[in-house]
Amino acid sequence: MSPRRPGGRWASLAQTTLPVITLALATTTLYGALFYAPREKVMGDVQRIFYFHAPAGLVCFLAFFVTFVASIGYLATRRPGWDIAGRASTEAGLLLTTIVLVTGPLWARPVWGTYWTWEARLTTTLVLWLIYMGYLLVRRYTEDPDQQARFAAVVGIIGFIDVPIVYMSVHWWRGHHPQVLAVSGGGGLDPTMRQVFLMGIFTYLALYASLMALRIPLGRAEAELRWLRLKLGERPARRAASGLRASG
Amino acid sequence: MTVRSPAALDLATPGTGSAVERRRRLSGPVREARKALLVWQKDVRVEWRSLDSLPAMFFFALLVLVIFNFGFDLSSARFSDFGPGVLWVAFAFSGVLAFGNSFALERDADCIQGLRLAPVDPGSLYLGKLLANCTSMLIVEAAVLPLCAVMFDYDLAASIGPMSVVLLVHTVGFGAVGTLFGGMTARTRRGDVLLPILLFSISVPFMLSAVRLTGAALAGEPISEAPAAAWLVMAGVFDLVFIAAAYLTFEYILEE
C-alpha cells in the first residue's frame, strides 16, 4: 500500500491561505510594533524588537510540544504521518528558536553593550536549539528510515521532558530574572503593548501553521518517493510462483 | 516501577496473553531486577578481565585536567572556583567513552541479538547497562579525585562526604541519559560524534547542578541546607524522571 498522496483539498487550501494570513498578521504586527506601541521609557525604540523576539520564544515551545506529542504518537501507532508531523514541527520550531537567538543579540547590543549575555532565557533557548538540532542530526545519520523515525521520536520525547528542567536549572543558576524589560512579559505591560504582543503571538502561530502546512505534504511526497525508489529497486520480472509439488 | 513488557506498549496488538502468562508477568519485577543485575555483573566481569575501557577513561580524564591546568593556571586558592567545572568536564568526557564502549561490547559478535532473543524486558537490559556505566564512571571519579587533590593541593578529606553524595547523584543522572543515547548512537553513522552532541545538550541541567554542588562541597558549604539542598533535590528528581523515561523508551532503541 503506497503512502497517501500528498495534497488533497484541505492541504492545498491551507497552503495558499495560511501564508497570506501570516503576511497580513506580520504586516499588522510590524505596524503595531513600529508605530502603534508606545516608546518604552528605559530602552527607547530598541525595545520594539521585543514584539518579534518574545512571541517567537513562546511559539517555539508549542512547536516542540507538538514534536513531543507526534513522537509519542509515532511510537504508539507506527503511522508515518506522526513521524512526518514531528519532523516538520521540529524544523519549524528550530526556525523560531533561531529567530529568538538572532533577535536577542540584536536587542542586547544597544541595551547592554554586548551581543550575548548568558542570561537565563537566552541560554535556555540556546540549549533548546542544540537539543533539537540533535534531533535533526540523528535523523541525518541514521540510514534505515524506520530506525530513523524511532530514534528521532525518542529524542523528541527526552528532549521535551528536558525543556522545563533546562528552564528551571538555568534560571536558578542565574539567580534572578534580570531586567530583560522594564516591564517583564505580559504582567505589567501597557495595554497597547499587550495588544501588539498578542498580535506577535498570532503572527508566529500563523507562521508555524504555514510552515507545517507546507512541510507536511512535502514530507509525504518524500516518503512516497522513497517508496517508489524501493519498489523500482526490486528485481524486475517477478516469476509467477510455480506452486509445484515435487514428485517421485 | 511497573515492568511493562513490549506487548503491553503496542496499542495495536489485541490481547495480552492468557491469564497464566499475566500472572507470571506480575511476579516478574523481581525476576527482571535479577536480570538487570545479571547484565551488570556480566559487564563488570568483562571489563575486569579485559580492562578495555577503564584505563582509557581514567587517562582521558587526567589529560583533560592537565590541559585545563595549562589553560587556566588552577592554583589552589582558586581551585574551588574553577575546579568543579574542570572536574565535571573531565568526568563528562570520560563518561562518553564509557557509554560508547558499553555498547561496542554488545556489537561484537552481535551479542545484542543474544540479549534480544532472551526473555528479558528491554527496560531491564537498560537498567543493567546503566548500573555498569555508573560503576565505570564512579571508579574513574574515585581515582581522579585524590589525584586532583594532590595536583591542585586542596584538602579532599574535609569534603569527602558531601562530594560523594554529589558525585553519586549526578553520575546516575548523566548515566541515565548517556546509556540511552549510547545505545542509540551505537547503531547510527558517526555515533561517536552524535553521542556527545545529544548527551551534552540534554545534560546541561546536570552539569549546572553538578558544578554548583561540587563547588559548594569544596568550599565547605553544607549541602543539606538551602540553596544547595534545593539543587540536590532537583538533581535527584531529574535522575528519577530520566531513568523512567529511558526505561520506557529503550525498547524502541533495541528494536530491529
Added chain:
Amino acid sequence: MAGGEGGGSGSSPLSIVASGLTRRYGPIQALDRIDLRLAKADFLTVLGPNGAGKTTLLKLFACLLRPTSGSLQIFGLDPAAAPDAVKRRVGMIGHASLLYAGLTARDNLLFYGRLYDVDRPAARAQELLVQVGLSPRADDLVRTFSSGMTQRLAIARALIHDPDLLLLDEPYAGLDREACRILSGILRQERERGRTLVMVTHRTEEALEVSTRFAVLARGRLTCQAQAEGASREALERLYRDGAGEALS
C-alpha cells in the same frame, strides 16, 4: 520424495502454525503470505537463493521481528502477545556467535542460563560443555577459541534453556569436518528428543542426513515443500530448481 505439505502425523500437536505470514519493508515483500505447519520432531530445512527471506522467516519465529500481517502461532502462543513465553521455548543459532569474547566459555553459558531462568545453571552449563566437546577449554576466554570451537559453544548457548524449537541460520558455515559431525549428531539427537528444528543452509549433504522436510523459499514465497523420506541429492536439486528457478549451488 513424497510430495505434499502439511505437518507430520495428523494427531500430533503442531509447533509452528503460520498462516498468510507477511513481512514488508515499505513496498518490499520480504515474506509473502507464508503458510506453514510444523509438527513437533519435524526438522525443516529451508533452501533458497540469497535474499529470499530465509533469515527474516527465522527472525519472525524467534520473536525478533513482528509480522506485518498474517498470523503466527508457536506452540499455540502468539509471539506478539506473549513474547517472553515464546522466547523461553525457542533457541537460535545465527550467523554471529552471540558470545562475549571477553568471558570464558563457562561464564558465557552461565550468563545466558541465568537470563533464561534455567534451573541449576552451573550443572546445565557443564553438561553442555561436555556434549559439544569443549569441557577442557571451559575456563578459557572465548577470545582464544578457533572459529569451530566458537560455533560449538554457540550451539551450546542456543541449547542452554532446552528449547523446544531450535532455529539455525547457516549453522554449518565455517565448520571443520569434526565440528560438522558433532553438530549433525547434536541435531539428530535433538530431533529424537522431540524438538522441532528449522534450518537454513546451503549444505545439502548434511541437510539430507538430518531433515524430515524440505521447503524452498524464493523471493519471499514458499514455493515447494516436500517430505524428505528417502530423498536423494538429485531429487533435492530438482525440487530446488522447480521452486527457485535456478540451480542449487
